[in-house]
Amino acid sequence: MLPELTATRYVTPLKEGGSLPGIVEADDDGTYVLKFRGAGQGLKVLVAEVIVAGLARLLEVPVPDLAVVHLDPRIAKYEADEEVQDLLTASVGTNLGVDFLPGSLGYDGSCPPDADLAERIVWLDALTANIDRTWSNPNLLVWHGRTWAIDHGAALYFHHSWPSRPPAPERFAAQPFDASRHVLRDVAGDVARRHDELAARLTPQAVEGVVADVPEEWLEPTAELADAPSVRAAYALMLRARLDGPLTWLPAGVAA
Known part of the structure; x- marks a missing residue:
């Protein structure tokens, strides 16, 4: 099973993504690209990410580690960008965290x-x-x-x-x-x-x-x-x- 973490801080959005993924810090002291349940086509995109990444590992295709990341509703209150705040509010609960590869x-x-x-x-x-x-x-x-292969939604x-x-x-x-x-x-x-x-x-x-x-x-x-x-x-x-x-x-x- 995927490890379960809790987001402790929303850092910044990744504006180039159509579904507006964001960088978050989690309670394992790691940094993750968060794929939101409230974005784009919803939960099915997260499902595709998990399944394809799992198949990739079996084929020895490098993919970042994944985690289930819980998003607390309080995090949205401190986000000034209204679009991002709406996304965070719509994504309270479990989301998909993709290990951030610094310097990639x-x-x-x-x-x-x-x-x-x-x-x-x-x-x-x-x-x-x-x-x-x-x-x-x-x-x-x-x-x-x-x-490294990423983004399989x-x-x-x-x-x-x-x-x-x-x-x-x-x-x-x-x-x-x-x-x-x-x-x-x-x-x-x-x-x-x-x-x-x-x-x-x-x-x-x-x-x-x-x-x-x-x-x-x-x-x-x-x-x-x-x-x-x-x-x-x-x-x-x-x-x-x-x-x-x-x-x-x-x-x-x-x-x-």
């Missing part, structure tokens, strides 16, 4: 990862249908000479349809992934040839373990998915369908 730099291609890591990142993005890793928004950091798009439609694993399994605009397309080799090796790391038990890390209160039941265990099972089912299906989602060749 946004990826600009000047210090690319090796082909092995690039292929693992592209394969992960293809598996989870993460379209948000392009040159317009790389969602990669360079820290201590390594490439746009992945697992299928869960945004669950309030109105039941899970459709066959449809997700067959959905192709277009890697032509991926920020690492010129660094990675043929990603398809890595499938068997990488998929072997994502056993049913491993995938279920990743999904189990999502806090229960972030899992939103629907008419088709009556409770949190049903929602967890649906995420695992969708990912297994992609892993075990026809593999039409795999980028056939990425390098130019």
Whole structure:
């Protein structure tokens, strides 16, 4: 399970993020980028962050550590920016903390990862249908000479349809992934040839373990998915369908 912390101070917003994440200090003396439950598309973005980061660790893709961070309503009272104050007020309770990497730099291609890591990142993005890793928004950091993958909220798009439609694993399994605009397309080799090796790391038990890390209160039941265990099972089912299906989602060749 993710560690549980309490925010002790709101430091500053990260204005470049569309959902206005912020830097907070927590009671473990750590500093975190806080992804707010009251921002953007709500809890499903936090769920995607936890699941994709968990899969990344199984693939040995560097990602920052995560924590569940409790936000006290008193913190909002001391924020002068009205927009930020509204966001803090709407996010009282549990939010997602992403370990802040001090001194990290946004990826600009000047210090690319090796082909092995690039292929693992592209394969992960293809598996989870993460379209948000392009040159317009790389969602990669360079820290201590390594490439770190961040910001996975746009992945697992299928869960945004669950309030109105039941899970459709066959449809997700067959959905192709277009890697032509991926920020690492010129660094990675043929990603398809890595499938068997990488998929072997994502056993049913491993995938279920990743999904189990999502806090229960972030899992939103629907008419088709009556409770949190049903929602967890649906995420695992969708990912297994992609892993075990026809593999039409795999980028056939990425390098130019």
